[in-house]
Structure formats: C-alpha cells, structure tokens
Amino acid sequence: MYKIVKAMELASSIVYFDVEAPRVAASCLPGQFVIVRMDADSERIPLTICDYDREKGTVTIVIQTIGAGTMKMKQLKEGDAFHDFVGPLGKPSEFCSEDLATLKEKKIIFVAGGLGTAPVYPQVKWLHKQGVQADVIIGAKTKDLLILEEEMKAVAGEVFPTTDDGSYGRAGMVTNTLKDLVEKEGKHYDVCVAIGPMIMMKFVCLTTKELGIPTIVSMNPIMVDGTGMCGACRLTVDGEVKFACVDGPEFDGHKVDFDQAMKRMTIYKTAEGRALLKAQEGDTHHGGCGNCEG
Amino acid sequence: MEVDVMKKVPVREQDAKERATNFEEVCLGYNEEEAMAEASRCLNCKNAQCMKGCPVSIDIPAFIQKVKEGEFEAAYQIISKSSALPAVCGRVCPQESQCEGKCIRGIKGEPVSIGKLERFVADWAMKNGIKPQPATEKKGKKVAVIGSGPAGLTCAGDLAKMGYDVTIFEALHEAGGVLVYGIPEFRLPKTRVVAKEIENVKSLGVKIETNVVIGKSTTIDELMEKEGFSAVFIGSGAGLPKFMGIPGEQANGVFSANEYLTRSNLMKAFDENSATPIMRAKKAVIVGGGNVAMDAARTALRLGAETHIVYRRSEEELPARVEEVHHAKEEGIIFDLLTNPVEILQDENGWVSGVKCIRMELGEPDESGRRRPVEVPGSEFVIDCDCVIMSLGTSPNPLISSTTEGLDINKRKCIIAEEEKGQTTKNGVFAGGDAVTGAATVVLAMGAGKAGAKGIDEFLSR
Known part of the structure; x- marks a missing residue:
C-alpha cells in the first residue's frame, strides 16, 4: 500500500x-509517469508525475475527475492509501540528458493546458534548478480551473495565465497567447513543450509549425500495463508505430498523428461513460436510461 | 474401473456448448479412481523416455507408480522436487510434444496421460493442504529474481529450497506473469490454481515485491551494489507485441492479443462488474495460430463474438497445442487457414469494418522447416468484422538490457544466456525464459528457471 501523506483540492474537480x-x-x-490503482479491483490509471521529494520518498500526482475511477479517487484523504503505485514509467524529458551549456542558451516556452499544468511543473522546476528560466503559458477553461500558478511563478521566468472565457489573465486559447507573444510582443523561443488535452496539443503544434518552433508534446493515450507489453498506447509518429509508454510519452509534436490518436481515445468511451454513470448515480440508478443495459 | 490399455482413461470436460458461454475451467480433471486407473497403464520403463521429454526432468515413472498405489502425497513430493508449479504444468504443458510424445505406450496406442496425472496429483495436494518442503539450513545470501512468471517462480522456488534468501520483483500489481495476464481463466483458474501455486513458492520463504519495474524503479546494478543482492536472475518475459505493419492497423477495434488477454485475465474485464473495459465484439478475427491466438479467440467467443482464426499456413503447421485447437473447434471457432490479412478496413469513424485477406498456398520449406506460405495472386477477399486481434508473437522488451551495464543481447535483441546454467555476459547475472529465447512455453521457461537456479548456486558456492 502507498500512503497518502497530503491531500488537497486544487480546483473543484482537481485533487x-x-x-x-x-x-x-x-x-x-521530469516527463515520466506512474500507474496507480486505488483498490484491489480498480483499473490501472496512468498519471504524470507532478513533483517528487527524494528525501521524504514522496511523489506528487494531480488528478482530474473524468471517469468512474478518478471520481472515486477524489474522495481519498490524508492517511488513506493507494493499493498500487508503480513507476517511474516512460522516458524522462529529453532535456534531462542534454548538455547543460547548450540547454542554457535555449529559450523554452511551456504551454500547459488544464491538468497538463501538473506535468509541466516538475520540468520547469528541474530547469530552474539548473539555472534555466523557462516561460510558461498556463491555460484553463475558466479561472476556477487554473492550477499551480503560484508554484509555477516561483520556478519559471514569465508566467502567462490564460482562460478560455476571459475570467482571468489573457482571454482566449493558449495558441492565441503563444502567437501574440512571438508575433506582437517580440519574444523568441527555440523550443516549445506543450502538455494538455490532445486537441490543445494538436493546435499548439499547428501554431508552432507556422512559427517555426520545434515542439515537444507529452502523449496520454489509453494504456494497460505501461511497460510495453500490451500495445494499447500505440501512436503513429512520423509514419512509424510507437508505444507511448516505452518510446514516449514525449514525442516531436510536429510528427505525431493527432487525429488518429484522438480517434483511438474514443475506443472505450461508451463503456467508460456507463461506468461513470453507475458510480455517480449508485443505487439511485435503476436502468431505463437506454444506455446501461440495466 | 475397466481400462483399455491402448487408450487413455477419458477426462471429464465441460460440455462444449455450455462452456462457450462461461469462463469456468474446460477440463475437469481425473478423480482418484480415474487417476489410479490411468496410472495403471504406465509400463514403468527402466530407461524412461518420458523423462527425457520433460524440460524440468520430473521423475515421471516414480510419481505415476505412487498414483497407482494411491500414495498421492508421496507422488506430490516426487513431482515437487523437480517442479514448482505442477498444477500449472499439468494444465498448460504441450505434453504431446514432450513427455507424452516419447511414451512407449504411444507407439501402438495412446500414450499415458501424464499431464492429466500431474494435474490430479497437484490438485489433490492443494485440496489436502500439502506444501513443498522448505529449506532447513539458510545460506545467508540474497538473490533477486526479476519477474514472477514461470521462469522466475521456478528459479525462486529452487533457490529458496537450497536456503537462499530470495526476493522476486514484479512489474505488475499481481504476481504470476503470463500465468495471470496471459492464460485465460477457463484454461488456468487464477484463484484456485495460480494463486495457490504462488502461495506454495512463498511458503518456501520467497518474498515478492510487486509494482517494481526493473530498469525504471531501480536497476540490476543498484540491486547488486546498494541492496545487497549477490546474484540476479532475469525472467522478465517476452515483451512488446508485434503487429503486421499493414494499412488500417491503428483502427479502433484492432488489439494485440496481449492487450485483449491482459484486460480479460489480469484486469478481469470478462466480468461485467470489472472497472476495466473490454470490447465485446460481434465478429472477431484473430490473426495467428499459436496458443495465444487460441486463448484470444476462445476469450472473444466467450464474450459473445462469432470468432474466426486467420492463419497463413495449414492446420498441420498450427503451433498451438493440439488440445487447444481441438477445444477451440468444439466450441465453434471457425478456422480460416491458408489465409493472410493484407489490409484492415475501417468505417468513417475509424472503427474496424472488415479484414481484406489473401489466400495462401504452401511452397518450399523455410528455415523453420515448415513449408513457406506463398500468396495466390488475385485471391483477395474480405471478412466483415468489428474486431481484429493480432497474435503474432512478441519482440523483447529493452527495459532491462538497456539499463544494465555489460548485459549483452543478440541480433534478435534477446538477452544472451548460456543454456545449461543461464549465465549472461555479466558476472552474477543469470537469465532464462522468453527474455532469452523469445516467446516459448511455460514449461521451457520453468526449465530455464531451474537452470538459472543451478547456475546461481554454483556461482555463490564458489
């Protein structure tokens, strides 16, 4: 069992x-992920690592309630435990093994969308420790869903919060902010790292292609074992089949087939939806919805 | 009970129609009377050929004599000297090409049903709470075993019996490796058989730490330098699933057999109440002809699909165990032989709608000795389906080899290990099973686990 030593709510659906x-x-x-299971009969859920403390032996994860499994997880409190917690999985971010002198000369922009802010944080923090100040765009639908802004400010160069509805920071999509920074505000970036929903990463890549900025994305497809055994997480990158769990999760965003990856995300949509309904409605759901075969 | 010496005492099985809709075990096994009757067919050969066919060298005539006499506990102790997992082997070994394939009875009639007898003895011991004998003297040396599949469990069991302090590191959340994620419940019950066999290994003093991915969570070098392990055995299994590389393979509804089976077996997705989803197909096409293909096909069938096996060679070349092919046919699986997929067709939403196949014919034998299948020009046709499961074998996982200094791999990226004792190119590190040979059988992995244990004992006794 893996004990929870601290639990807090970052936003209404983010813990x-x-x-x-x-x-x-x-x-x-930075860049790696873990797979967790809440109980002995839970699903294996891949989650990116948000932070870690080598001395205390703790790892920070941030979850958003999107399915039945994560909804249950939200109820966990300090002192509770995860049944399983395995990792680190996947390859670390490329810059972890890059020559420090070259790295220091690069100007890096991170684009973090929603929960993607969590895995961006350890990367920016790691760079900060090496003396590299990266800029960060943090995007969220609305002010209440914007997370880790203060933490990020402590380790980043400049932080640009944006909200889709304009309730905080810059208004509109992260891609608008990115474009504005480069085209109107005289910023120059050598590398972009985009982590967030697939649709966001797709559009960031289209934008950076136009702007001529090499871009790294962190892919989060469906996974089972996370160690290369099942092939559920396969993606097409530059025309080749890659497994996100062992070849990634980070890839050259300009080479990823996002449309295919997004289609593959829908494989279990109906099944997951049913499980979520069952979990949400519990005993109050007695069938008749036409979907649950109940 | 009357016995026809030329024929095996028939074993009771679940009715084919009934079992095609459930996940209960297909073969029900012998009872005491049937086992003793079958044992009486053994000729107790002095120069026993059957033993030569057994990768773990069980003293087969000796245990069968004990069964004949009704001394089941004694029979169990004889088997457990050589095998850590008899209830598993009795169920999944390809006996027809091993022990039973060499049985003298088999020359004129049917060989002695050695597998079913082994299973009977192991099940009897389990039911009666008989455990293998633990070591009486401790050696005071720590050995790490990577992977809790058949190779790892066997190696760990043997080393523990010799008195070593053994810890198994398992990447998944549950111990058992392929016995848990790969082989389905209806062939190898998890709670009743696999978990009990693992308990037996633990009762010898073996510790199992789950959720540790060697090469990621820690490395072999760290285990040896920082955690005090004097030797390591790698039994990490096969690895990454192969795909065909044909168009449409990324469509929704195309799975590797590994994924499909892991969902059903390890994650229990066959049970409607499982938190893990699985596709319940209307019509499934399984590509491949090995045991894994049979397992995937019979799982898809039980989940409600009309199921086809598409295999590019003919029935004779099917690599699966004869019993699995026989069971699959009985259950209603359709075999499309001498057929090979060339493209997976998909609908406008990216879901599988069919498989375009081409007919094959057999040409000259290839390097494997089997006749090479050649395409028949212009013979393309489409099988409509909503699910395709690729069961084409696996290629080695580089996680361990790429993170261990001095551990060499061969051209096929398998770990290089000497066969007799499992010695790798790195001092103190031994390996065996699929990580060394590429995908093979449970019992060959067990044989390699035994060899590794022997190698490690010699290494640490120097």
Missing part, C-alpha cells in the same frame, strides 16, 4: 496527492 512511494521518488525524472 493533489503526495504519496509515499520511495522507489519511484528515488528514481523519477
């Missing part, structure tokens, strides 16, 4: 956990 997982904490690097 933060510090989890005791000494082996993961000792070896993880």
Whole structure:
C-alpha cells in the first residue's frame, strides 16, 4: 500500500496527492509517469508525475475527475492509501540528458493546458534548478480551473495565465497567447513543450509549425500495463508505430498523428461513460436510461 | 474401473456448448479412481523416455507408480522436487510434444496421460493442504529474481529450497506473469490454481515485491551494489507485441492479443462488474495460430463474438497445442487457414469494418522447416468484422538490457544466456525464459528457471 501523506483540492474537480512511494521518488525524472490503482479491483490509471521529494520518498500526482475511477479517487484523504503505485514509467524529458551549456542558451516556452499544468511543473522546476528560466503559458477553461500558478511563478521566468472565457489573465486559447507573444510582443523561443488535452496539443503544434518552433508534446493515450507489453498506447509518429509508454510519452509534436490518436481515445468511451454513470448515480440508478443495459 | 490399455482413461470436460458461454475451467480433471486407473497403464520403463521429454526432468515413472498405489502425497513430493508449479504444468504443458510424445505406450496406442496425472496429483495436494518442503539450513545470501512468471517462480522456488534468501520483483500489481495476464481463466483458474501455486513458492520463504519495474524503479546494478543482492536472475518475459505493419492497423477495434488477454485475465474485464473495459465484439478475427491466438479467440467467443482464426499456413503447421485447437473447434471457432490479412478496413469513424485477406498456398520449406506460405495472386477477399486481434508473437522488451551495464543481447535483441546454467555476459547475472529465447512455453521457461537456479548456486558456492 502507498500512503497518502497530503491531500488537497486544487480546483473543484482537481485533487493533489503526495504519496509515499520511495522507489519511484528515488528514481523519477521530469516527463515520466506512474500507474496507480486505488483498490484491489480498480483499473490501472496512468498519471504524470507532478513533483517528487527524494528525501521524504514522496511523489506528487494531480488528478482530474473524468471517469468512474478518478471520481472515486477524489474522495481519498490524508492517511488513506493507494493499493498500487508503480513507476517511474516512460522516458524522462529529453532535456534531462542534454548538455547543460547548450540547454542554457535555449529559450523554452511551456504551454500547459488544464491538468497538463501538473506535468509541466516538475520540468520547469528541474530547469530552474539548473539555472534555466523557462516561460510558461498556463491555460484553463475558466479561472476556477487554473492550477499551480503560484508554484509555477516561483520556478519559471514569465508566467502567462490564460482562460478560455476571459475570467482571468489573457482571454482566449493558449495558441492565441503563444502567437501574440512571438508575433506582437517580440519574444523568441527555440523550443516549445506543450502538455494538455490532445486537441490543445494538436493546435499548439499547428501554431508552432507556422512559427517555426520545434515542439515537444507529452502523449496520454489509453494504456494497460505501461511497460510495453500490451500495445494499447500505440501512436503513429512520423509514419512509424510507437508505444507511448516505452518510446514516449514525449514525442516531436510536429510528427505525431493527432487525429488518429484522438480517434483511438474514443475506443472505450461508451463503456467508460456507463461506468461513470453507475458510480455517480449508485443505487439511485435503476436502468431505463437506454444506455446501461440495466 | 475397466481400462483399455491402448487408450487413455477419458477426462471429464465441460460440455462444449455450455462452456462457450462461461469462463469456468474446460477440463475437469481425473478423480482418484480415474487417476489410479490411468496410472495403471504406465509400463514403468527402466530407461524412461518420458523423462527425457520433460524440460524440468520430473521423475515421471516414480510419481505415476505412487498414483497407482494411491500414495498421492508421496507422488506430490516426487513431482515437487523437480517442479514448482505442477498444477500449472499439468494444465498448460504441450505434453504431446514432450513427455507424452516419447511414451512407449504411444507407439501402438495412446500414450499415458501424464499431464492429466500431474494435474490430479497437484490438485489433490492443494485440496489436502500439502506444501513443498522448505529449506532447513539458510545460506545467508540474497538473490533477486526479476519477474514472477514461470521462469522466475521456478528459479525462486529452487533457490529458496537450497536456503537462499530470495526476493522476486514484479512489474505488475499481481504476481504470476503470463500465468495471470496471459492464460485465460477457463484454461488456468487464477484463484484456485495460480494463486495457490504462488502461495506454495512463498511458503518456501520467497518474498515478492510487486509494482517494481526493473530498469525504471531501480536497476540490476543498484540491486547488486546498494541492496545487497549477490546474484540476479532475469525472467522478465517476452515483451512488446508485434503487429503486421499493414494499412488500417491503428483502427479502433484492432488489439494485440496481449492487450485483449491482459484486460480479460489480469484486469478481469470478462466480468461485467470489472472497472476495466473490454470490447465485446460481434465478429472477431484473430490473426495467428499459436496458443495465444487460441486463448484470444476462445476469450472473444466467450464474450459473445462469432470468432474466426486467420492463419497463413495449414492446420498441420498450427503451433498451438493440439488440445487447444481441438477445444477451440468444439466450441465453434471457425478456422480460416491458408489465409493472410493484407489490409484492415475501417468505417468513417475509424472503427474496424472488415479484414481484406489473401489466400495462401504452401511452397518450399523455410528455415523453420515448415513449408513457406506463398500468396495466390488475385485471391483477395474480405471478412466483415468489428474486431481484429493480432497474435503474432512478441519482440523483447529493452527495459532491462538497456539499463544494465555489460548485459549483452543478440541480433534478435534477446538477452544472451548460456543454456545449461543461464549465465549472461555479466558476472552474477543469470537469465532464462522468453527474455532469452523469445516467446516459448511455460514449461521451457520453468526449465530455464531451474537452470538459472543451478547456475546461481554454483556461482555463490564458489
């Protein structure tokens, strides 16, 4: 069992956990992820690592309630435990192994969308420790869903919050802000790292292609084992089949086939929807909805 | 009970129609009377050929004599000297090409049903709470075993019996490897058989740490340098599933057999109440002819699909166990032989709508000794379906080899290990099973686990 030493709500549907997982904490690097299971009969859910403390042996994960599994997880409190917590999985971000002198010369812009802000944070923090100040665009639908802004400000160069509805920071999509920064505000970026919903990453890549900025994305397809065994997470990158869990999760965004990846995300949509309904409505759901076969 | 010495005592099975809709075990096994009757067919050969066919060298005539005499506990102790997983082997070994294939009875009639007898003895021991004998003296040396599949469990069991302090590291959340994620419930019950066999290995003093991915959570070098392990056995299994590389393979509804089976077996997705979803297809096409293909096909069938096996060679070349092919046919699986997919067709939403196939014919034998299938020009046709499961084998997972200094791999990216004792190119590190040979059988992996244990004991006794 993997004990939760700190639990807090970051936004109405977003929860933060510090989890005791000494082996993961000792070896993880930015860009990697873990797979967690809440109970003995839960689904395996891949989650990117948000932070880690090697001395305390803890790993931070941030979850958003999107399905039945994550909805249950939200109810976990300090002192509770995850049944399983395995990792770190996937490859670390490329810059972790890059020559520091070259890295310091690069100007990096991170584009974080929604929950994607969580995996962006350890990357920016890691760079900060090496003396590299990266800029960050944090995007959210609305002010209430914008997370980790203060934490990010402490480790980033400039932080540009944006909201789709204009309730906070710049108004509109992250791609507008990115374009404005480069085209109107005289910013120059050598590399862009975009992490968020697939649709956001797709559009960031279209934008950076126009702007001529090489872009790295972190893919989050459906996974089962997360160690290369099942092939559920396969993607087409530059015409080749890649497994996100062992070849990624980070890839050259300009080479990823996003349309295919997004289609593949819908494989279990109906099944997941049913499970969510069942979990939400519990005993009050007695069938008749036409979908649940109940 | 009357016995025809030329024929095996028939084993009771679940009716084919009934079992095609459930996940209960197909073969029900012998009872005491049937087992003793079958055992009486053994000629107790002095120069026992059957033993030569057994990768773990069980003293087959000796245990069968004990069964004949009704001394089941003694029979179990004989088997457990050589095998850590008899209830598993009795169920999944390809006996027809091993022990039973060499049985003298088989020359004129049917061979002795060695597999079913082994299963009977193991099940009897389980039911009666008989455990293998733990070591009496401790060696005071720590050994790490990577992977809790058949190779790892066997190696760990043997080392523990010799008195070593053994820890198994398992990447998944549950121990058992392919026995848990790969082989379905109806062939190998998880709670009743696999979990019990693992308990037996643990009762020898073996510790199992789940959720540790060697090469990620920690490395072999760290285990040896920082955690005090004097030797390591790698039994990490096969690895990444292969795909055909044909158009349409990324469509929704195309799965690797590994994924499909892992969802059903490890995650229990066959049960409607499981938190993990699985596609319940209307018509499924399974590509491949091995045991894994049979398992995937019979799972899809049980989940409600009309199920086809598409295999590019003929029935004779099917690599699956004869019993699995026989069971699959009985259950109503349709075999489209000498047929090979060339493209997966999809609808406008990206879901599978069919498989375009081409007919094949057999040409000259290839390097595997099997006749090479050649396409018949112009013979393309379409099988309509909503699900395709690729069961084409696996290629080795580089996680361990790429993170261990001095551990060499061969051209096929398998870990290089010497066969007799499992020694790799790195001092103190041994390996066996699919990680070394590429995808093979449970019992070959167990044989390699045994060899590794022997190698490690010699290494640590130096």
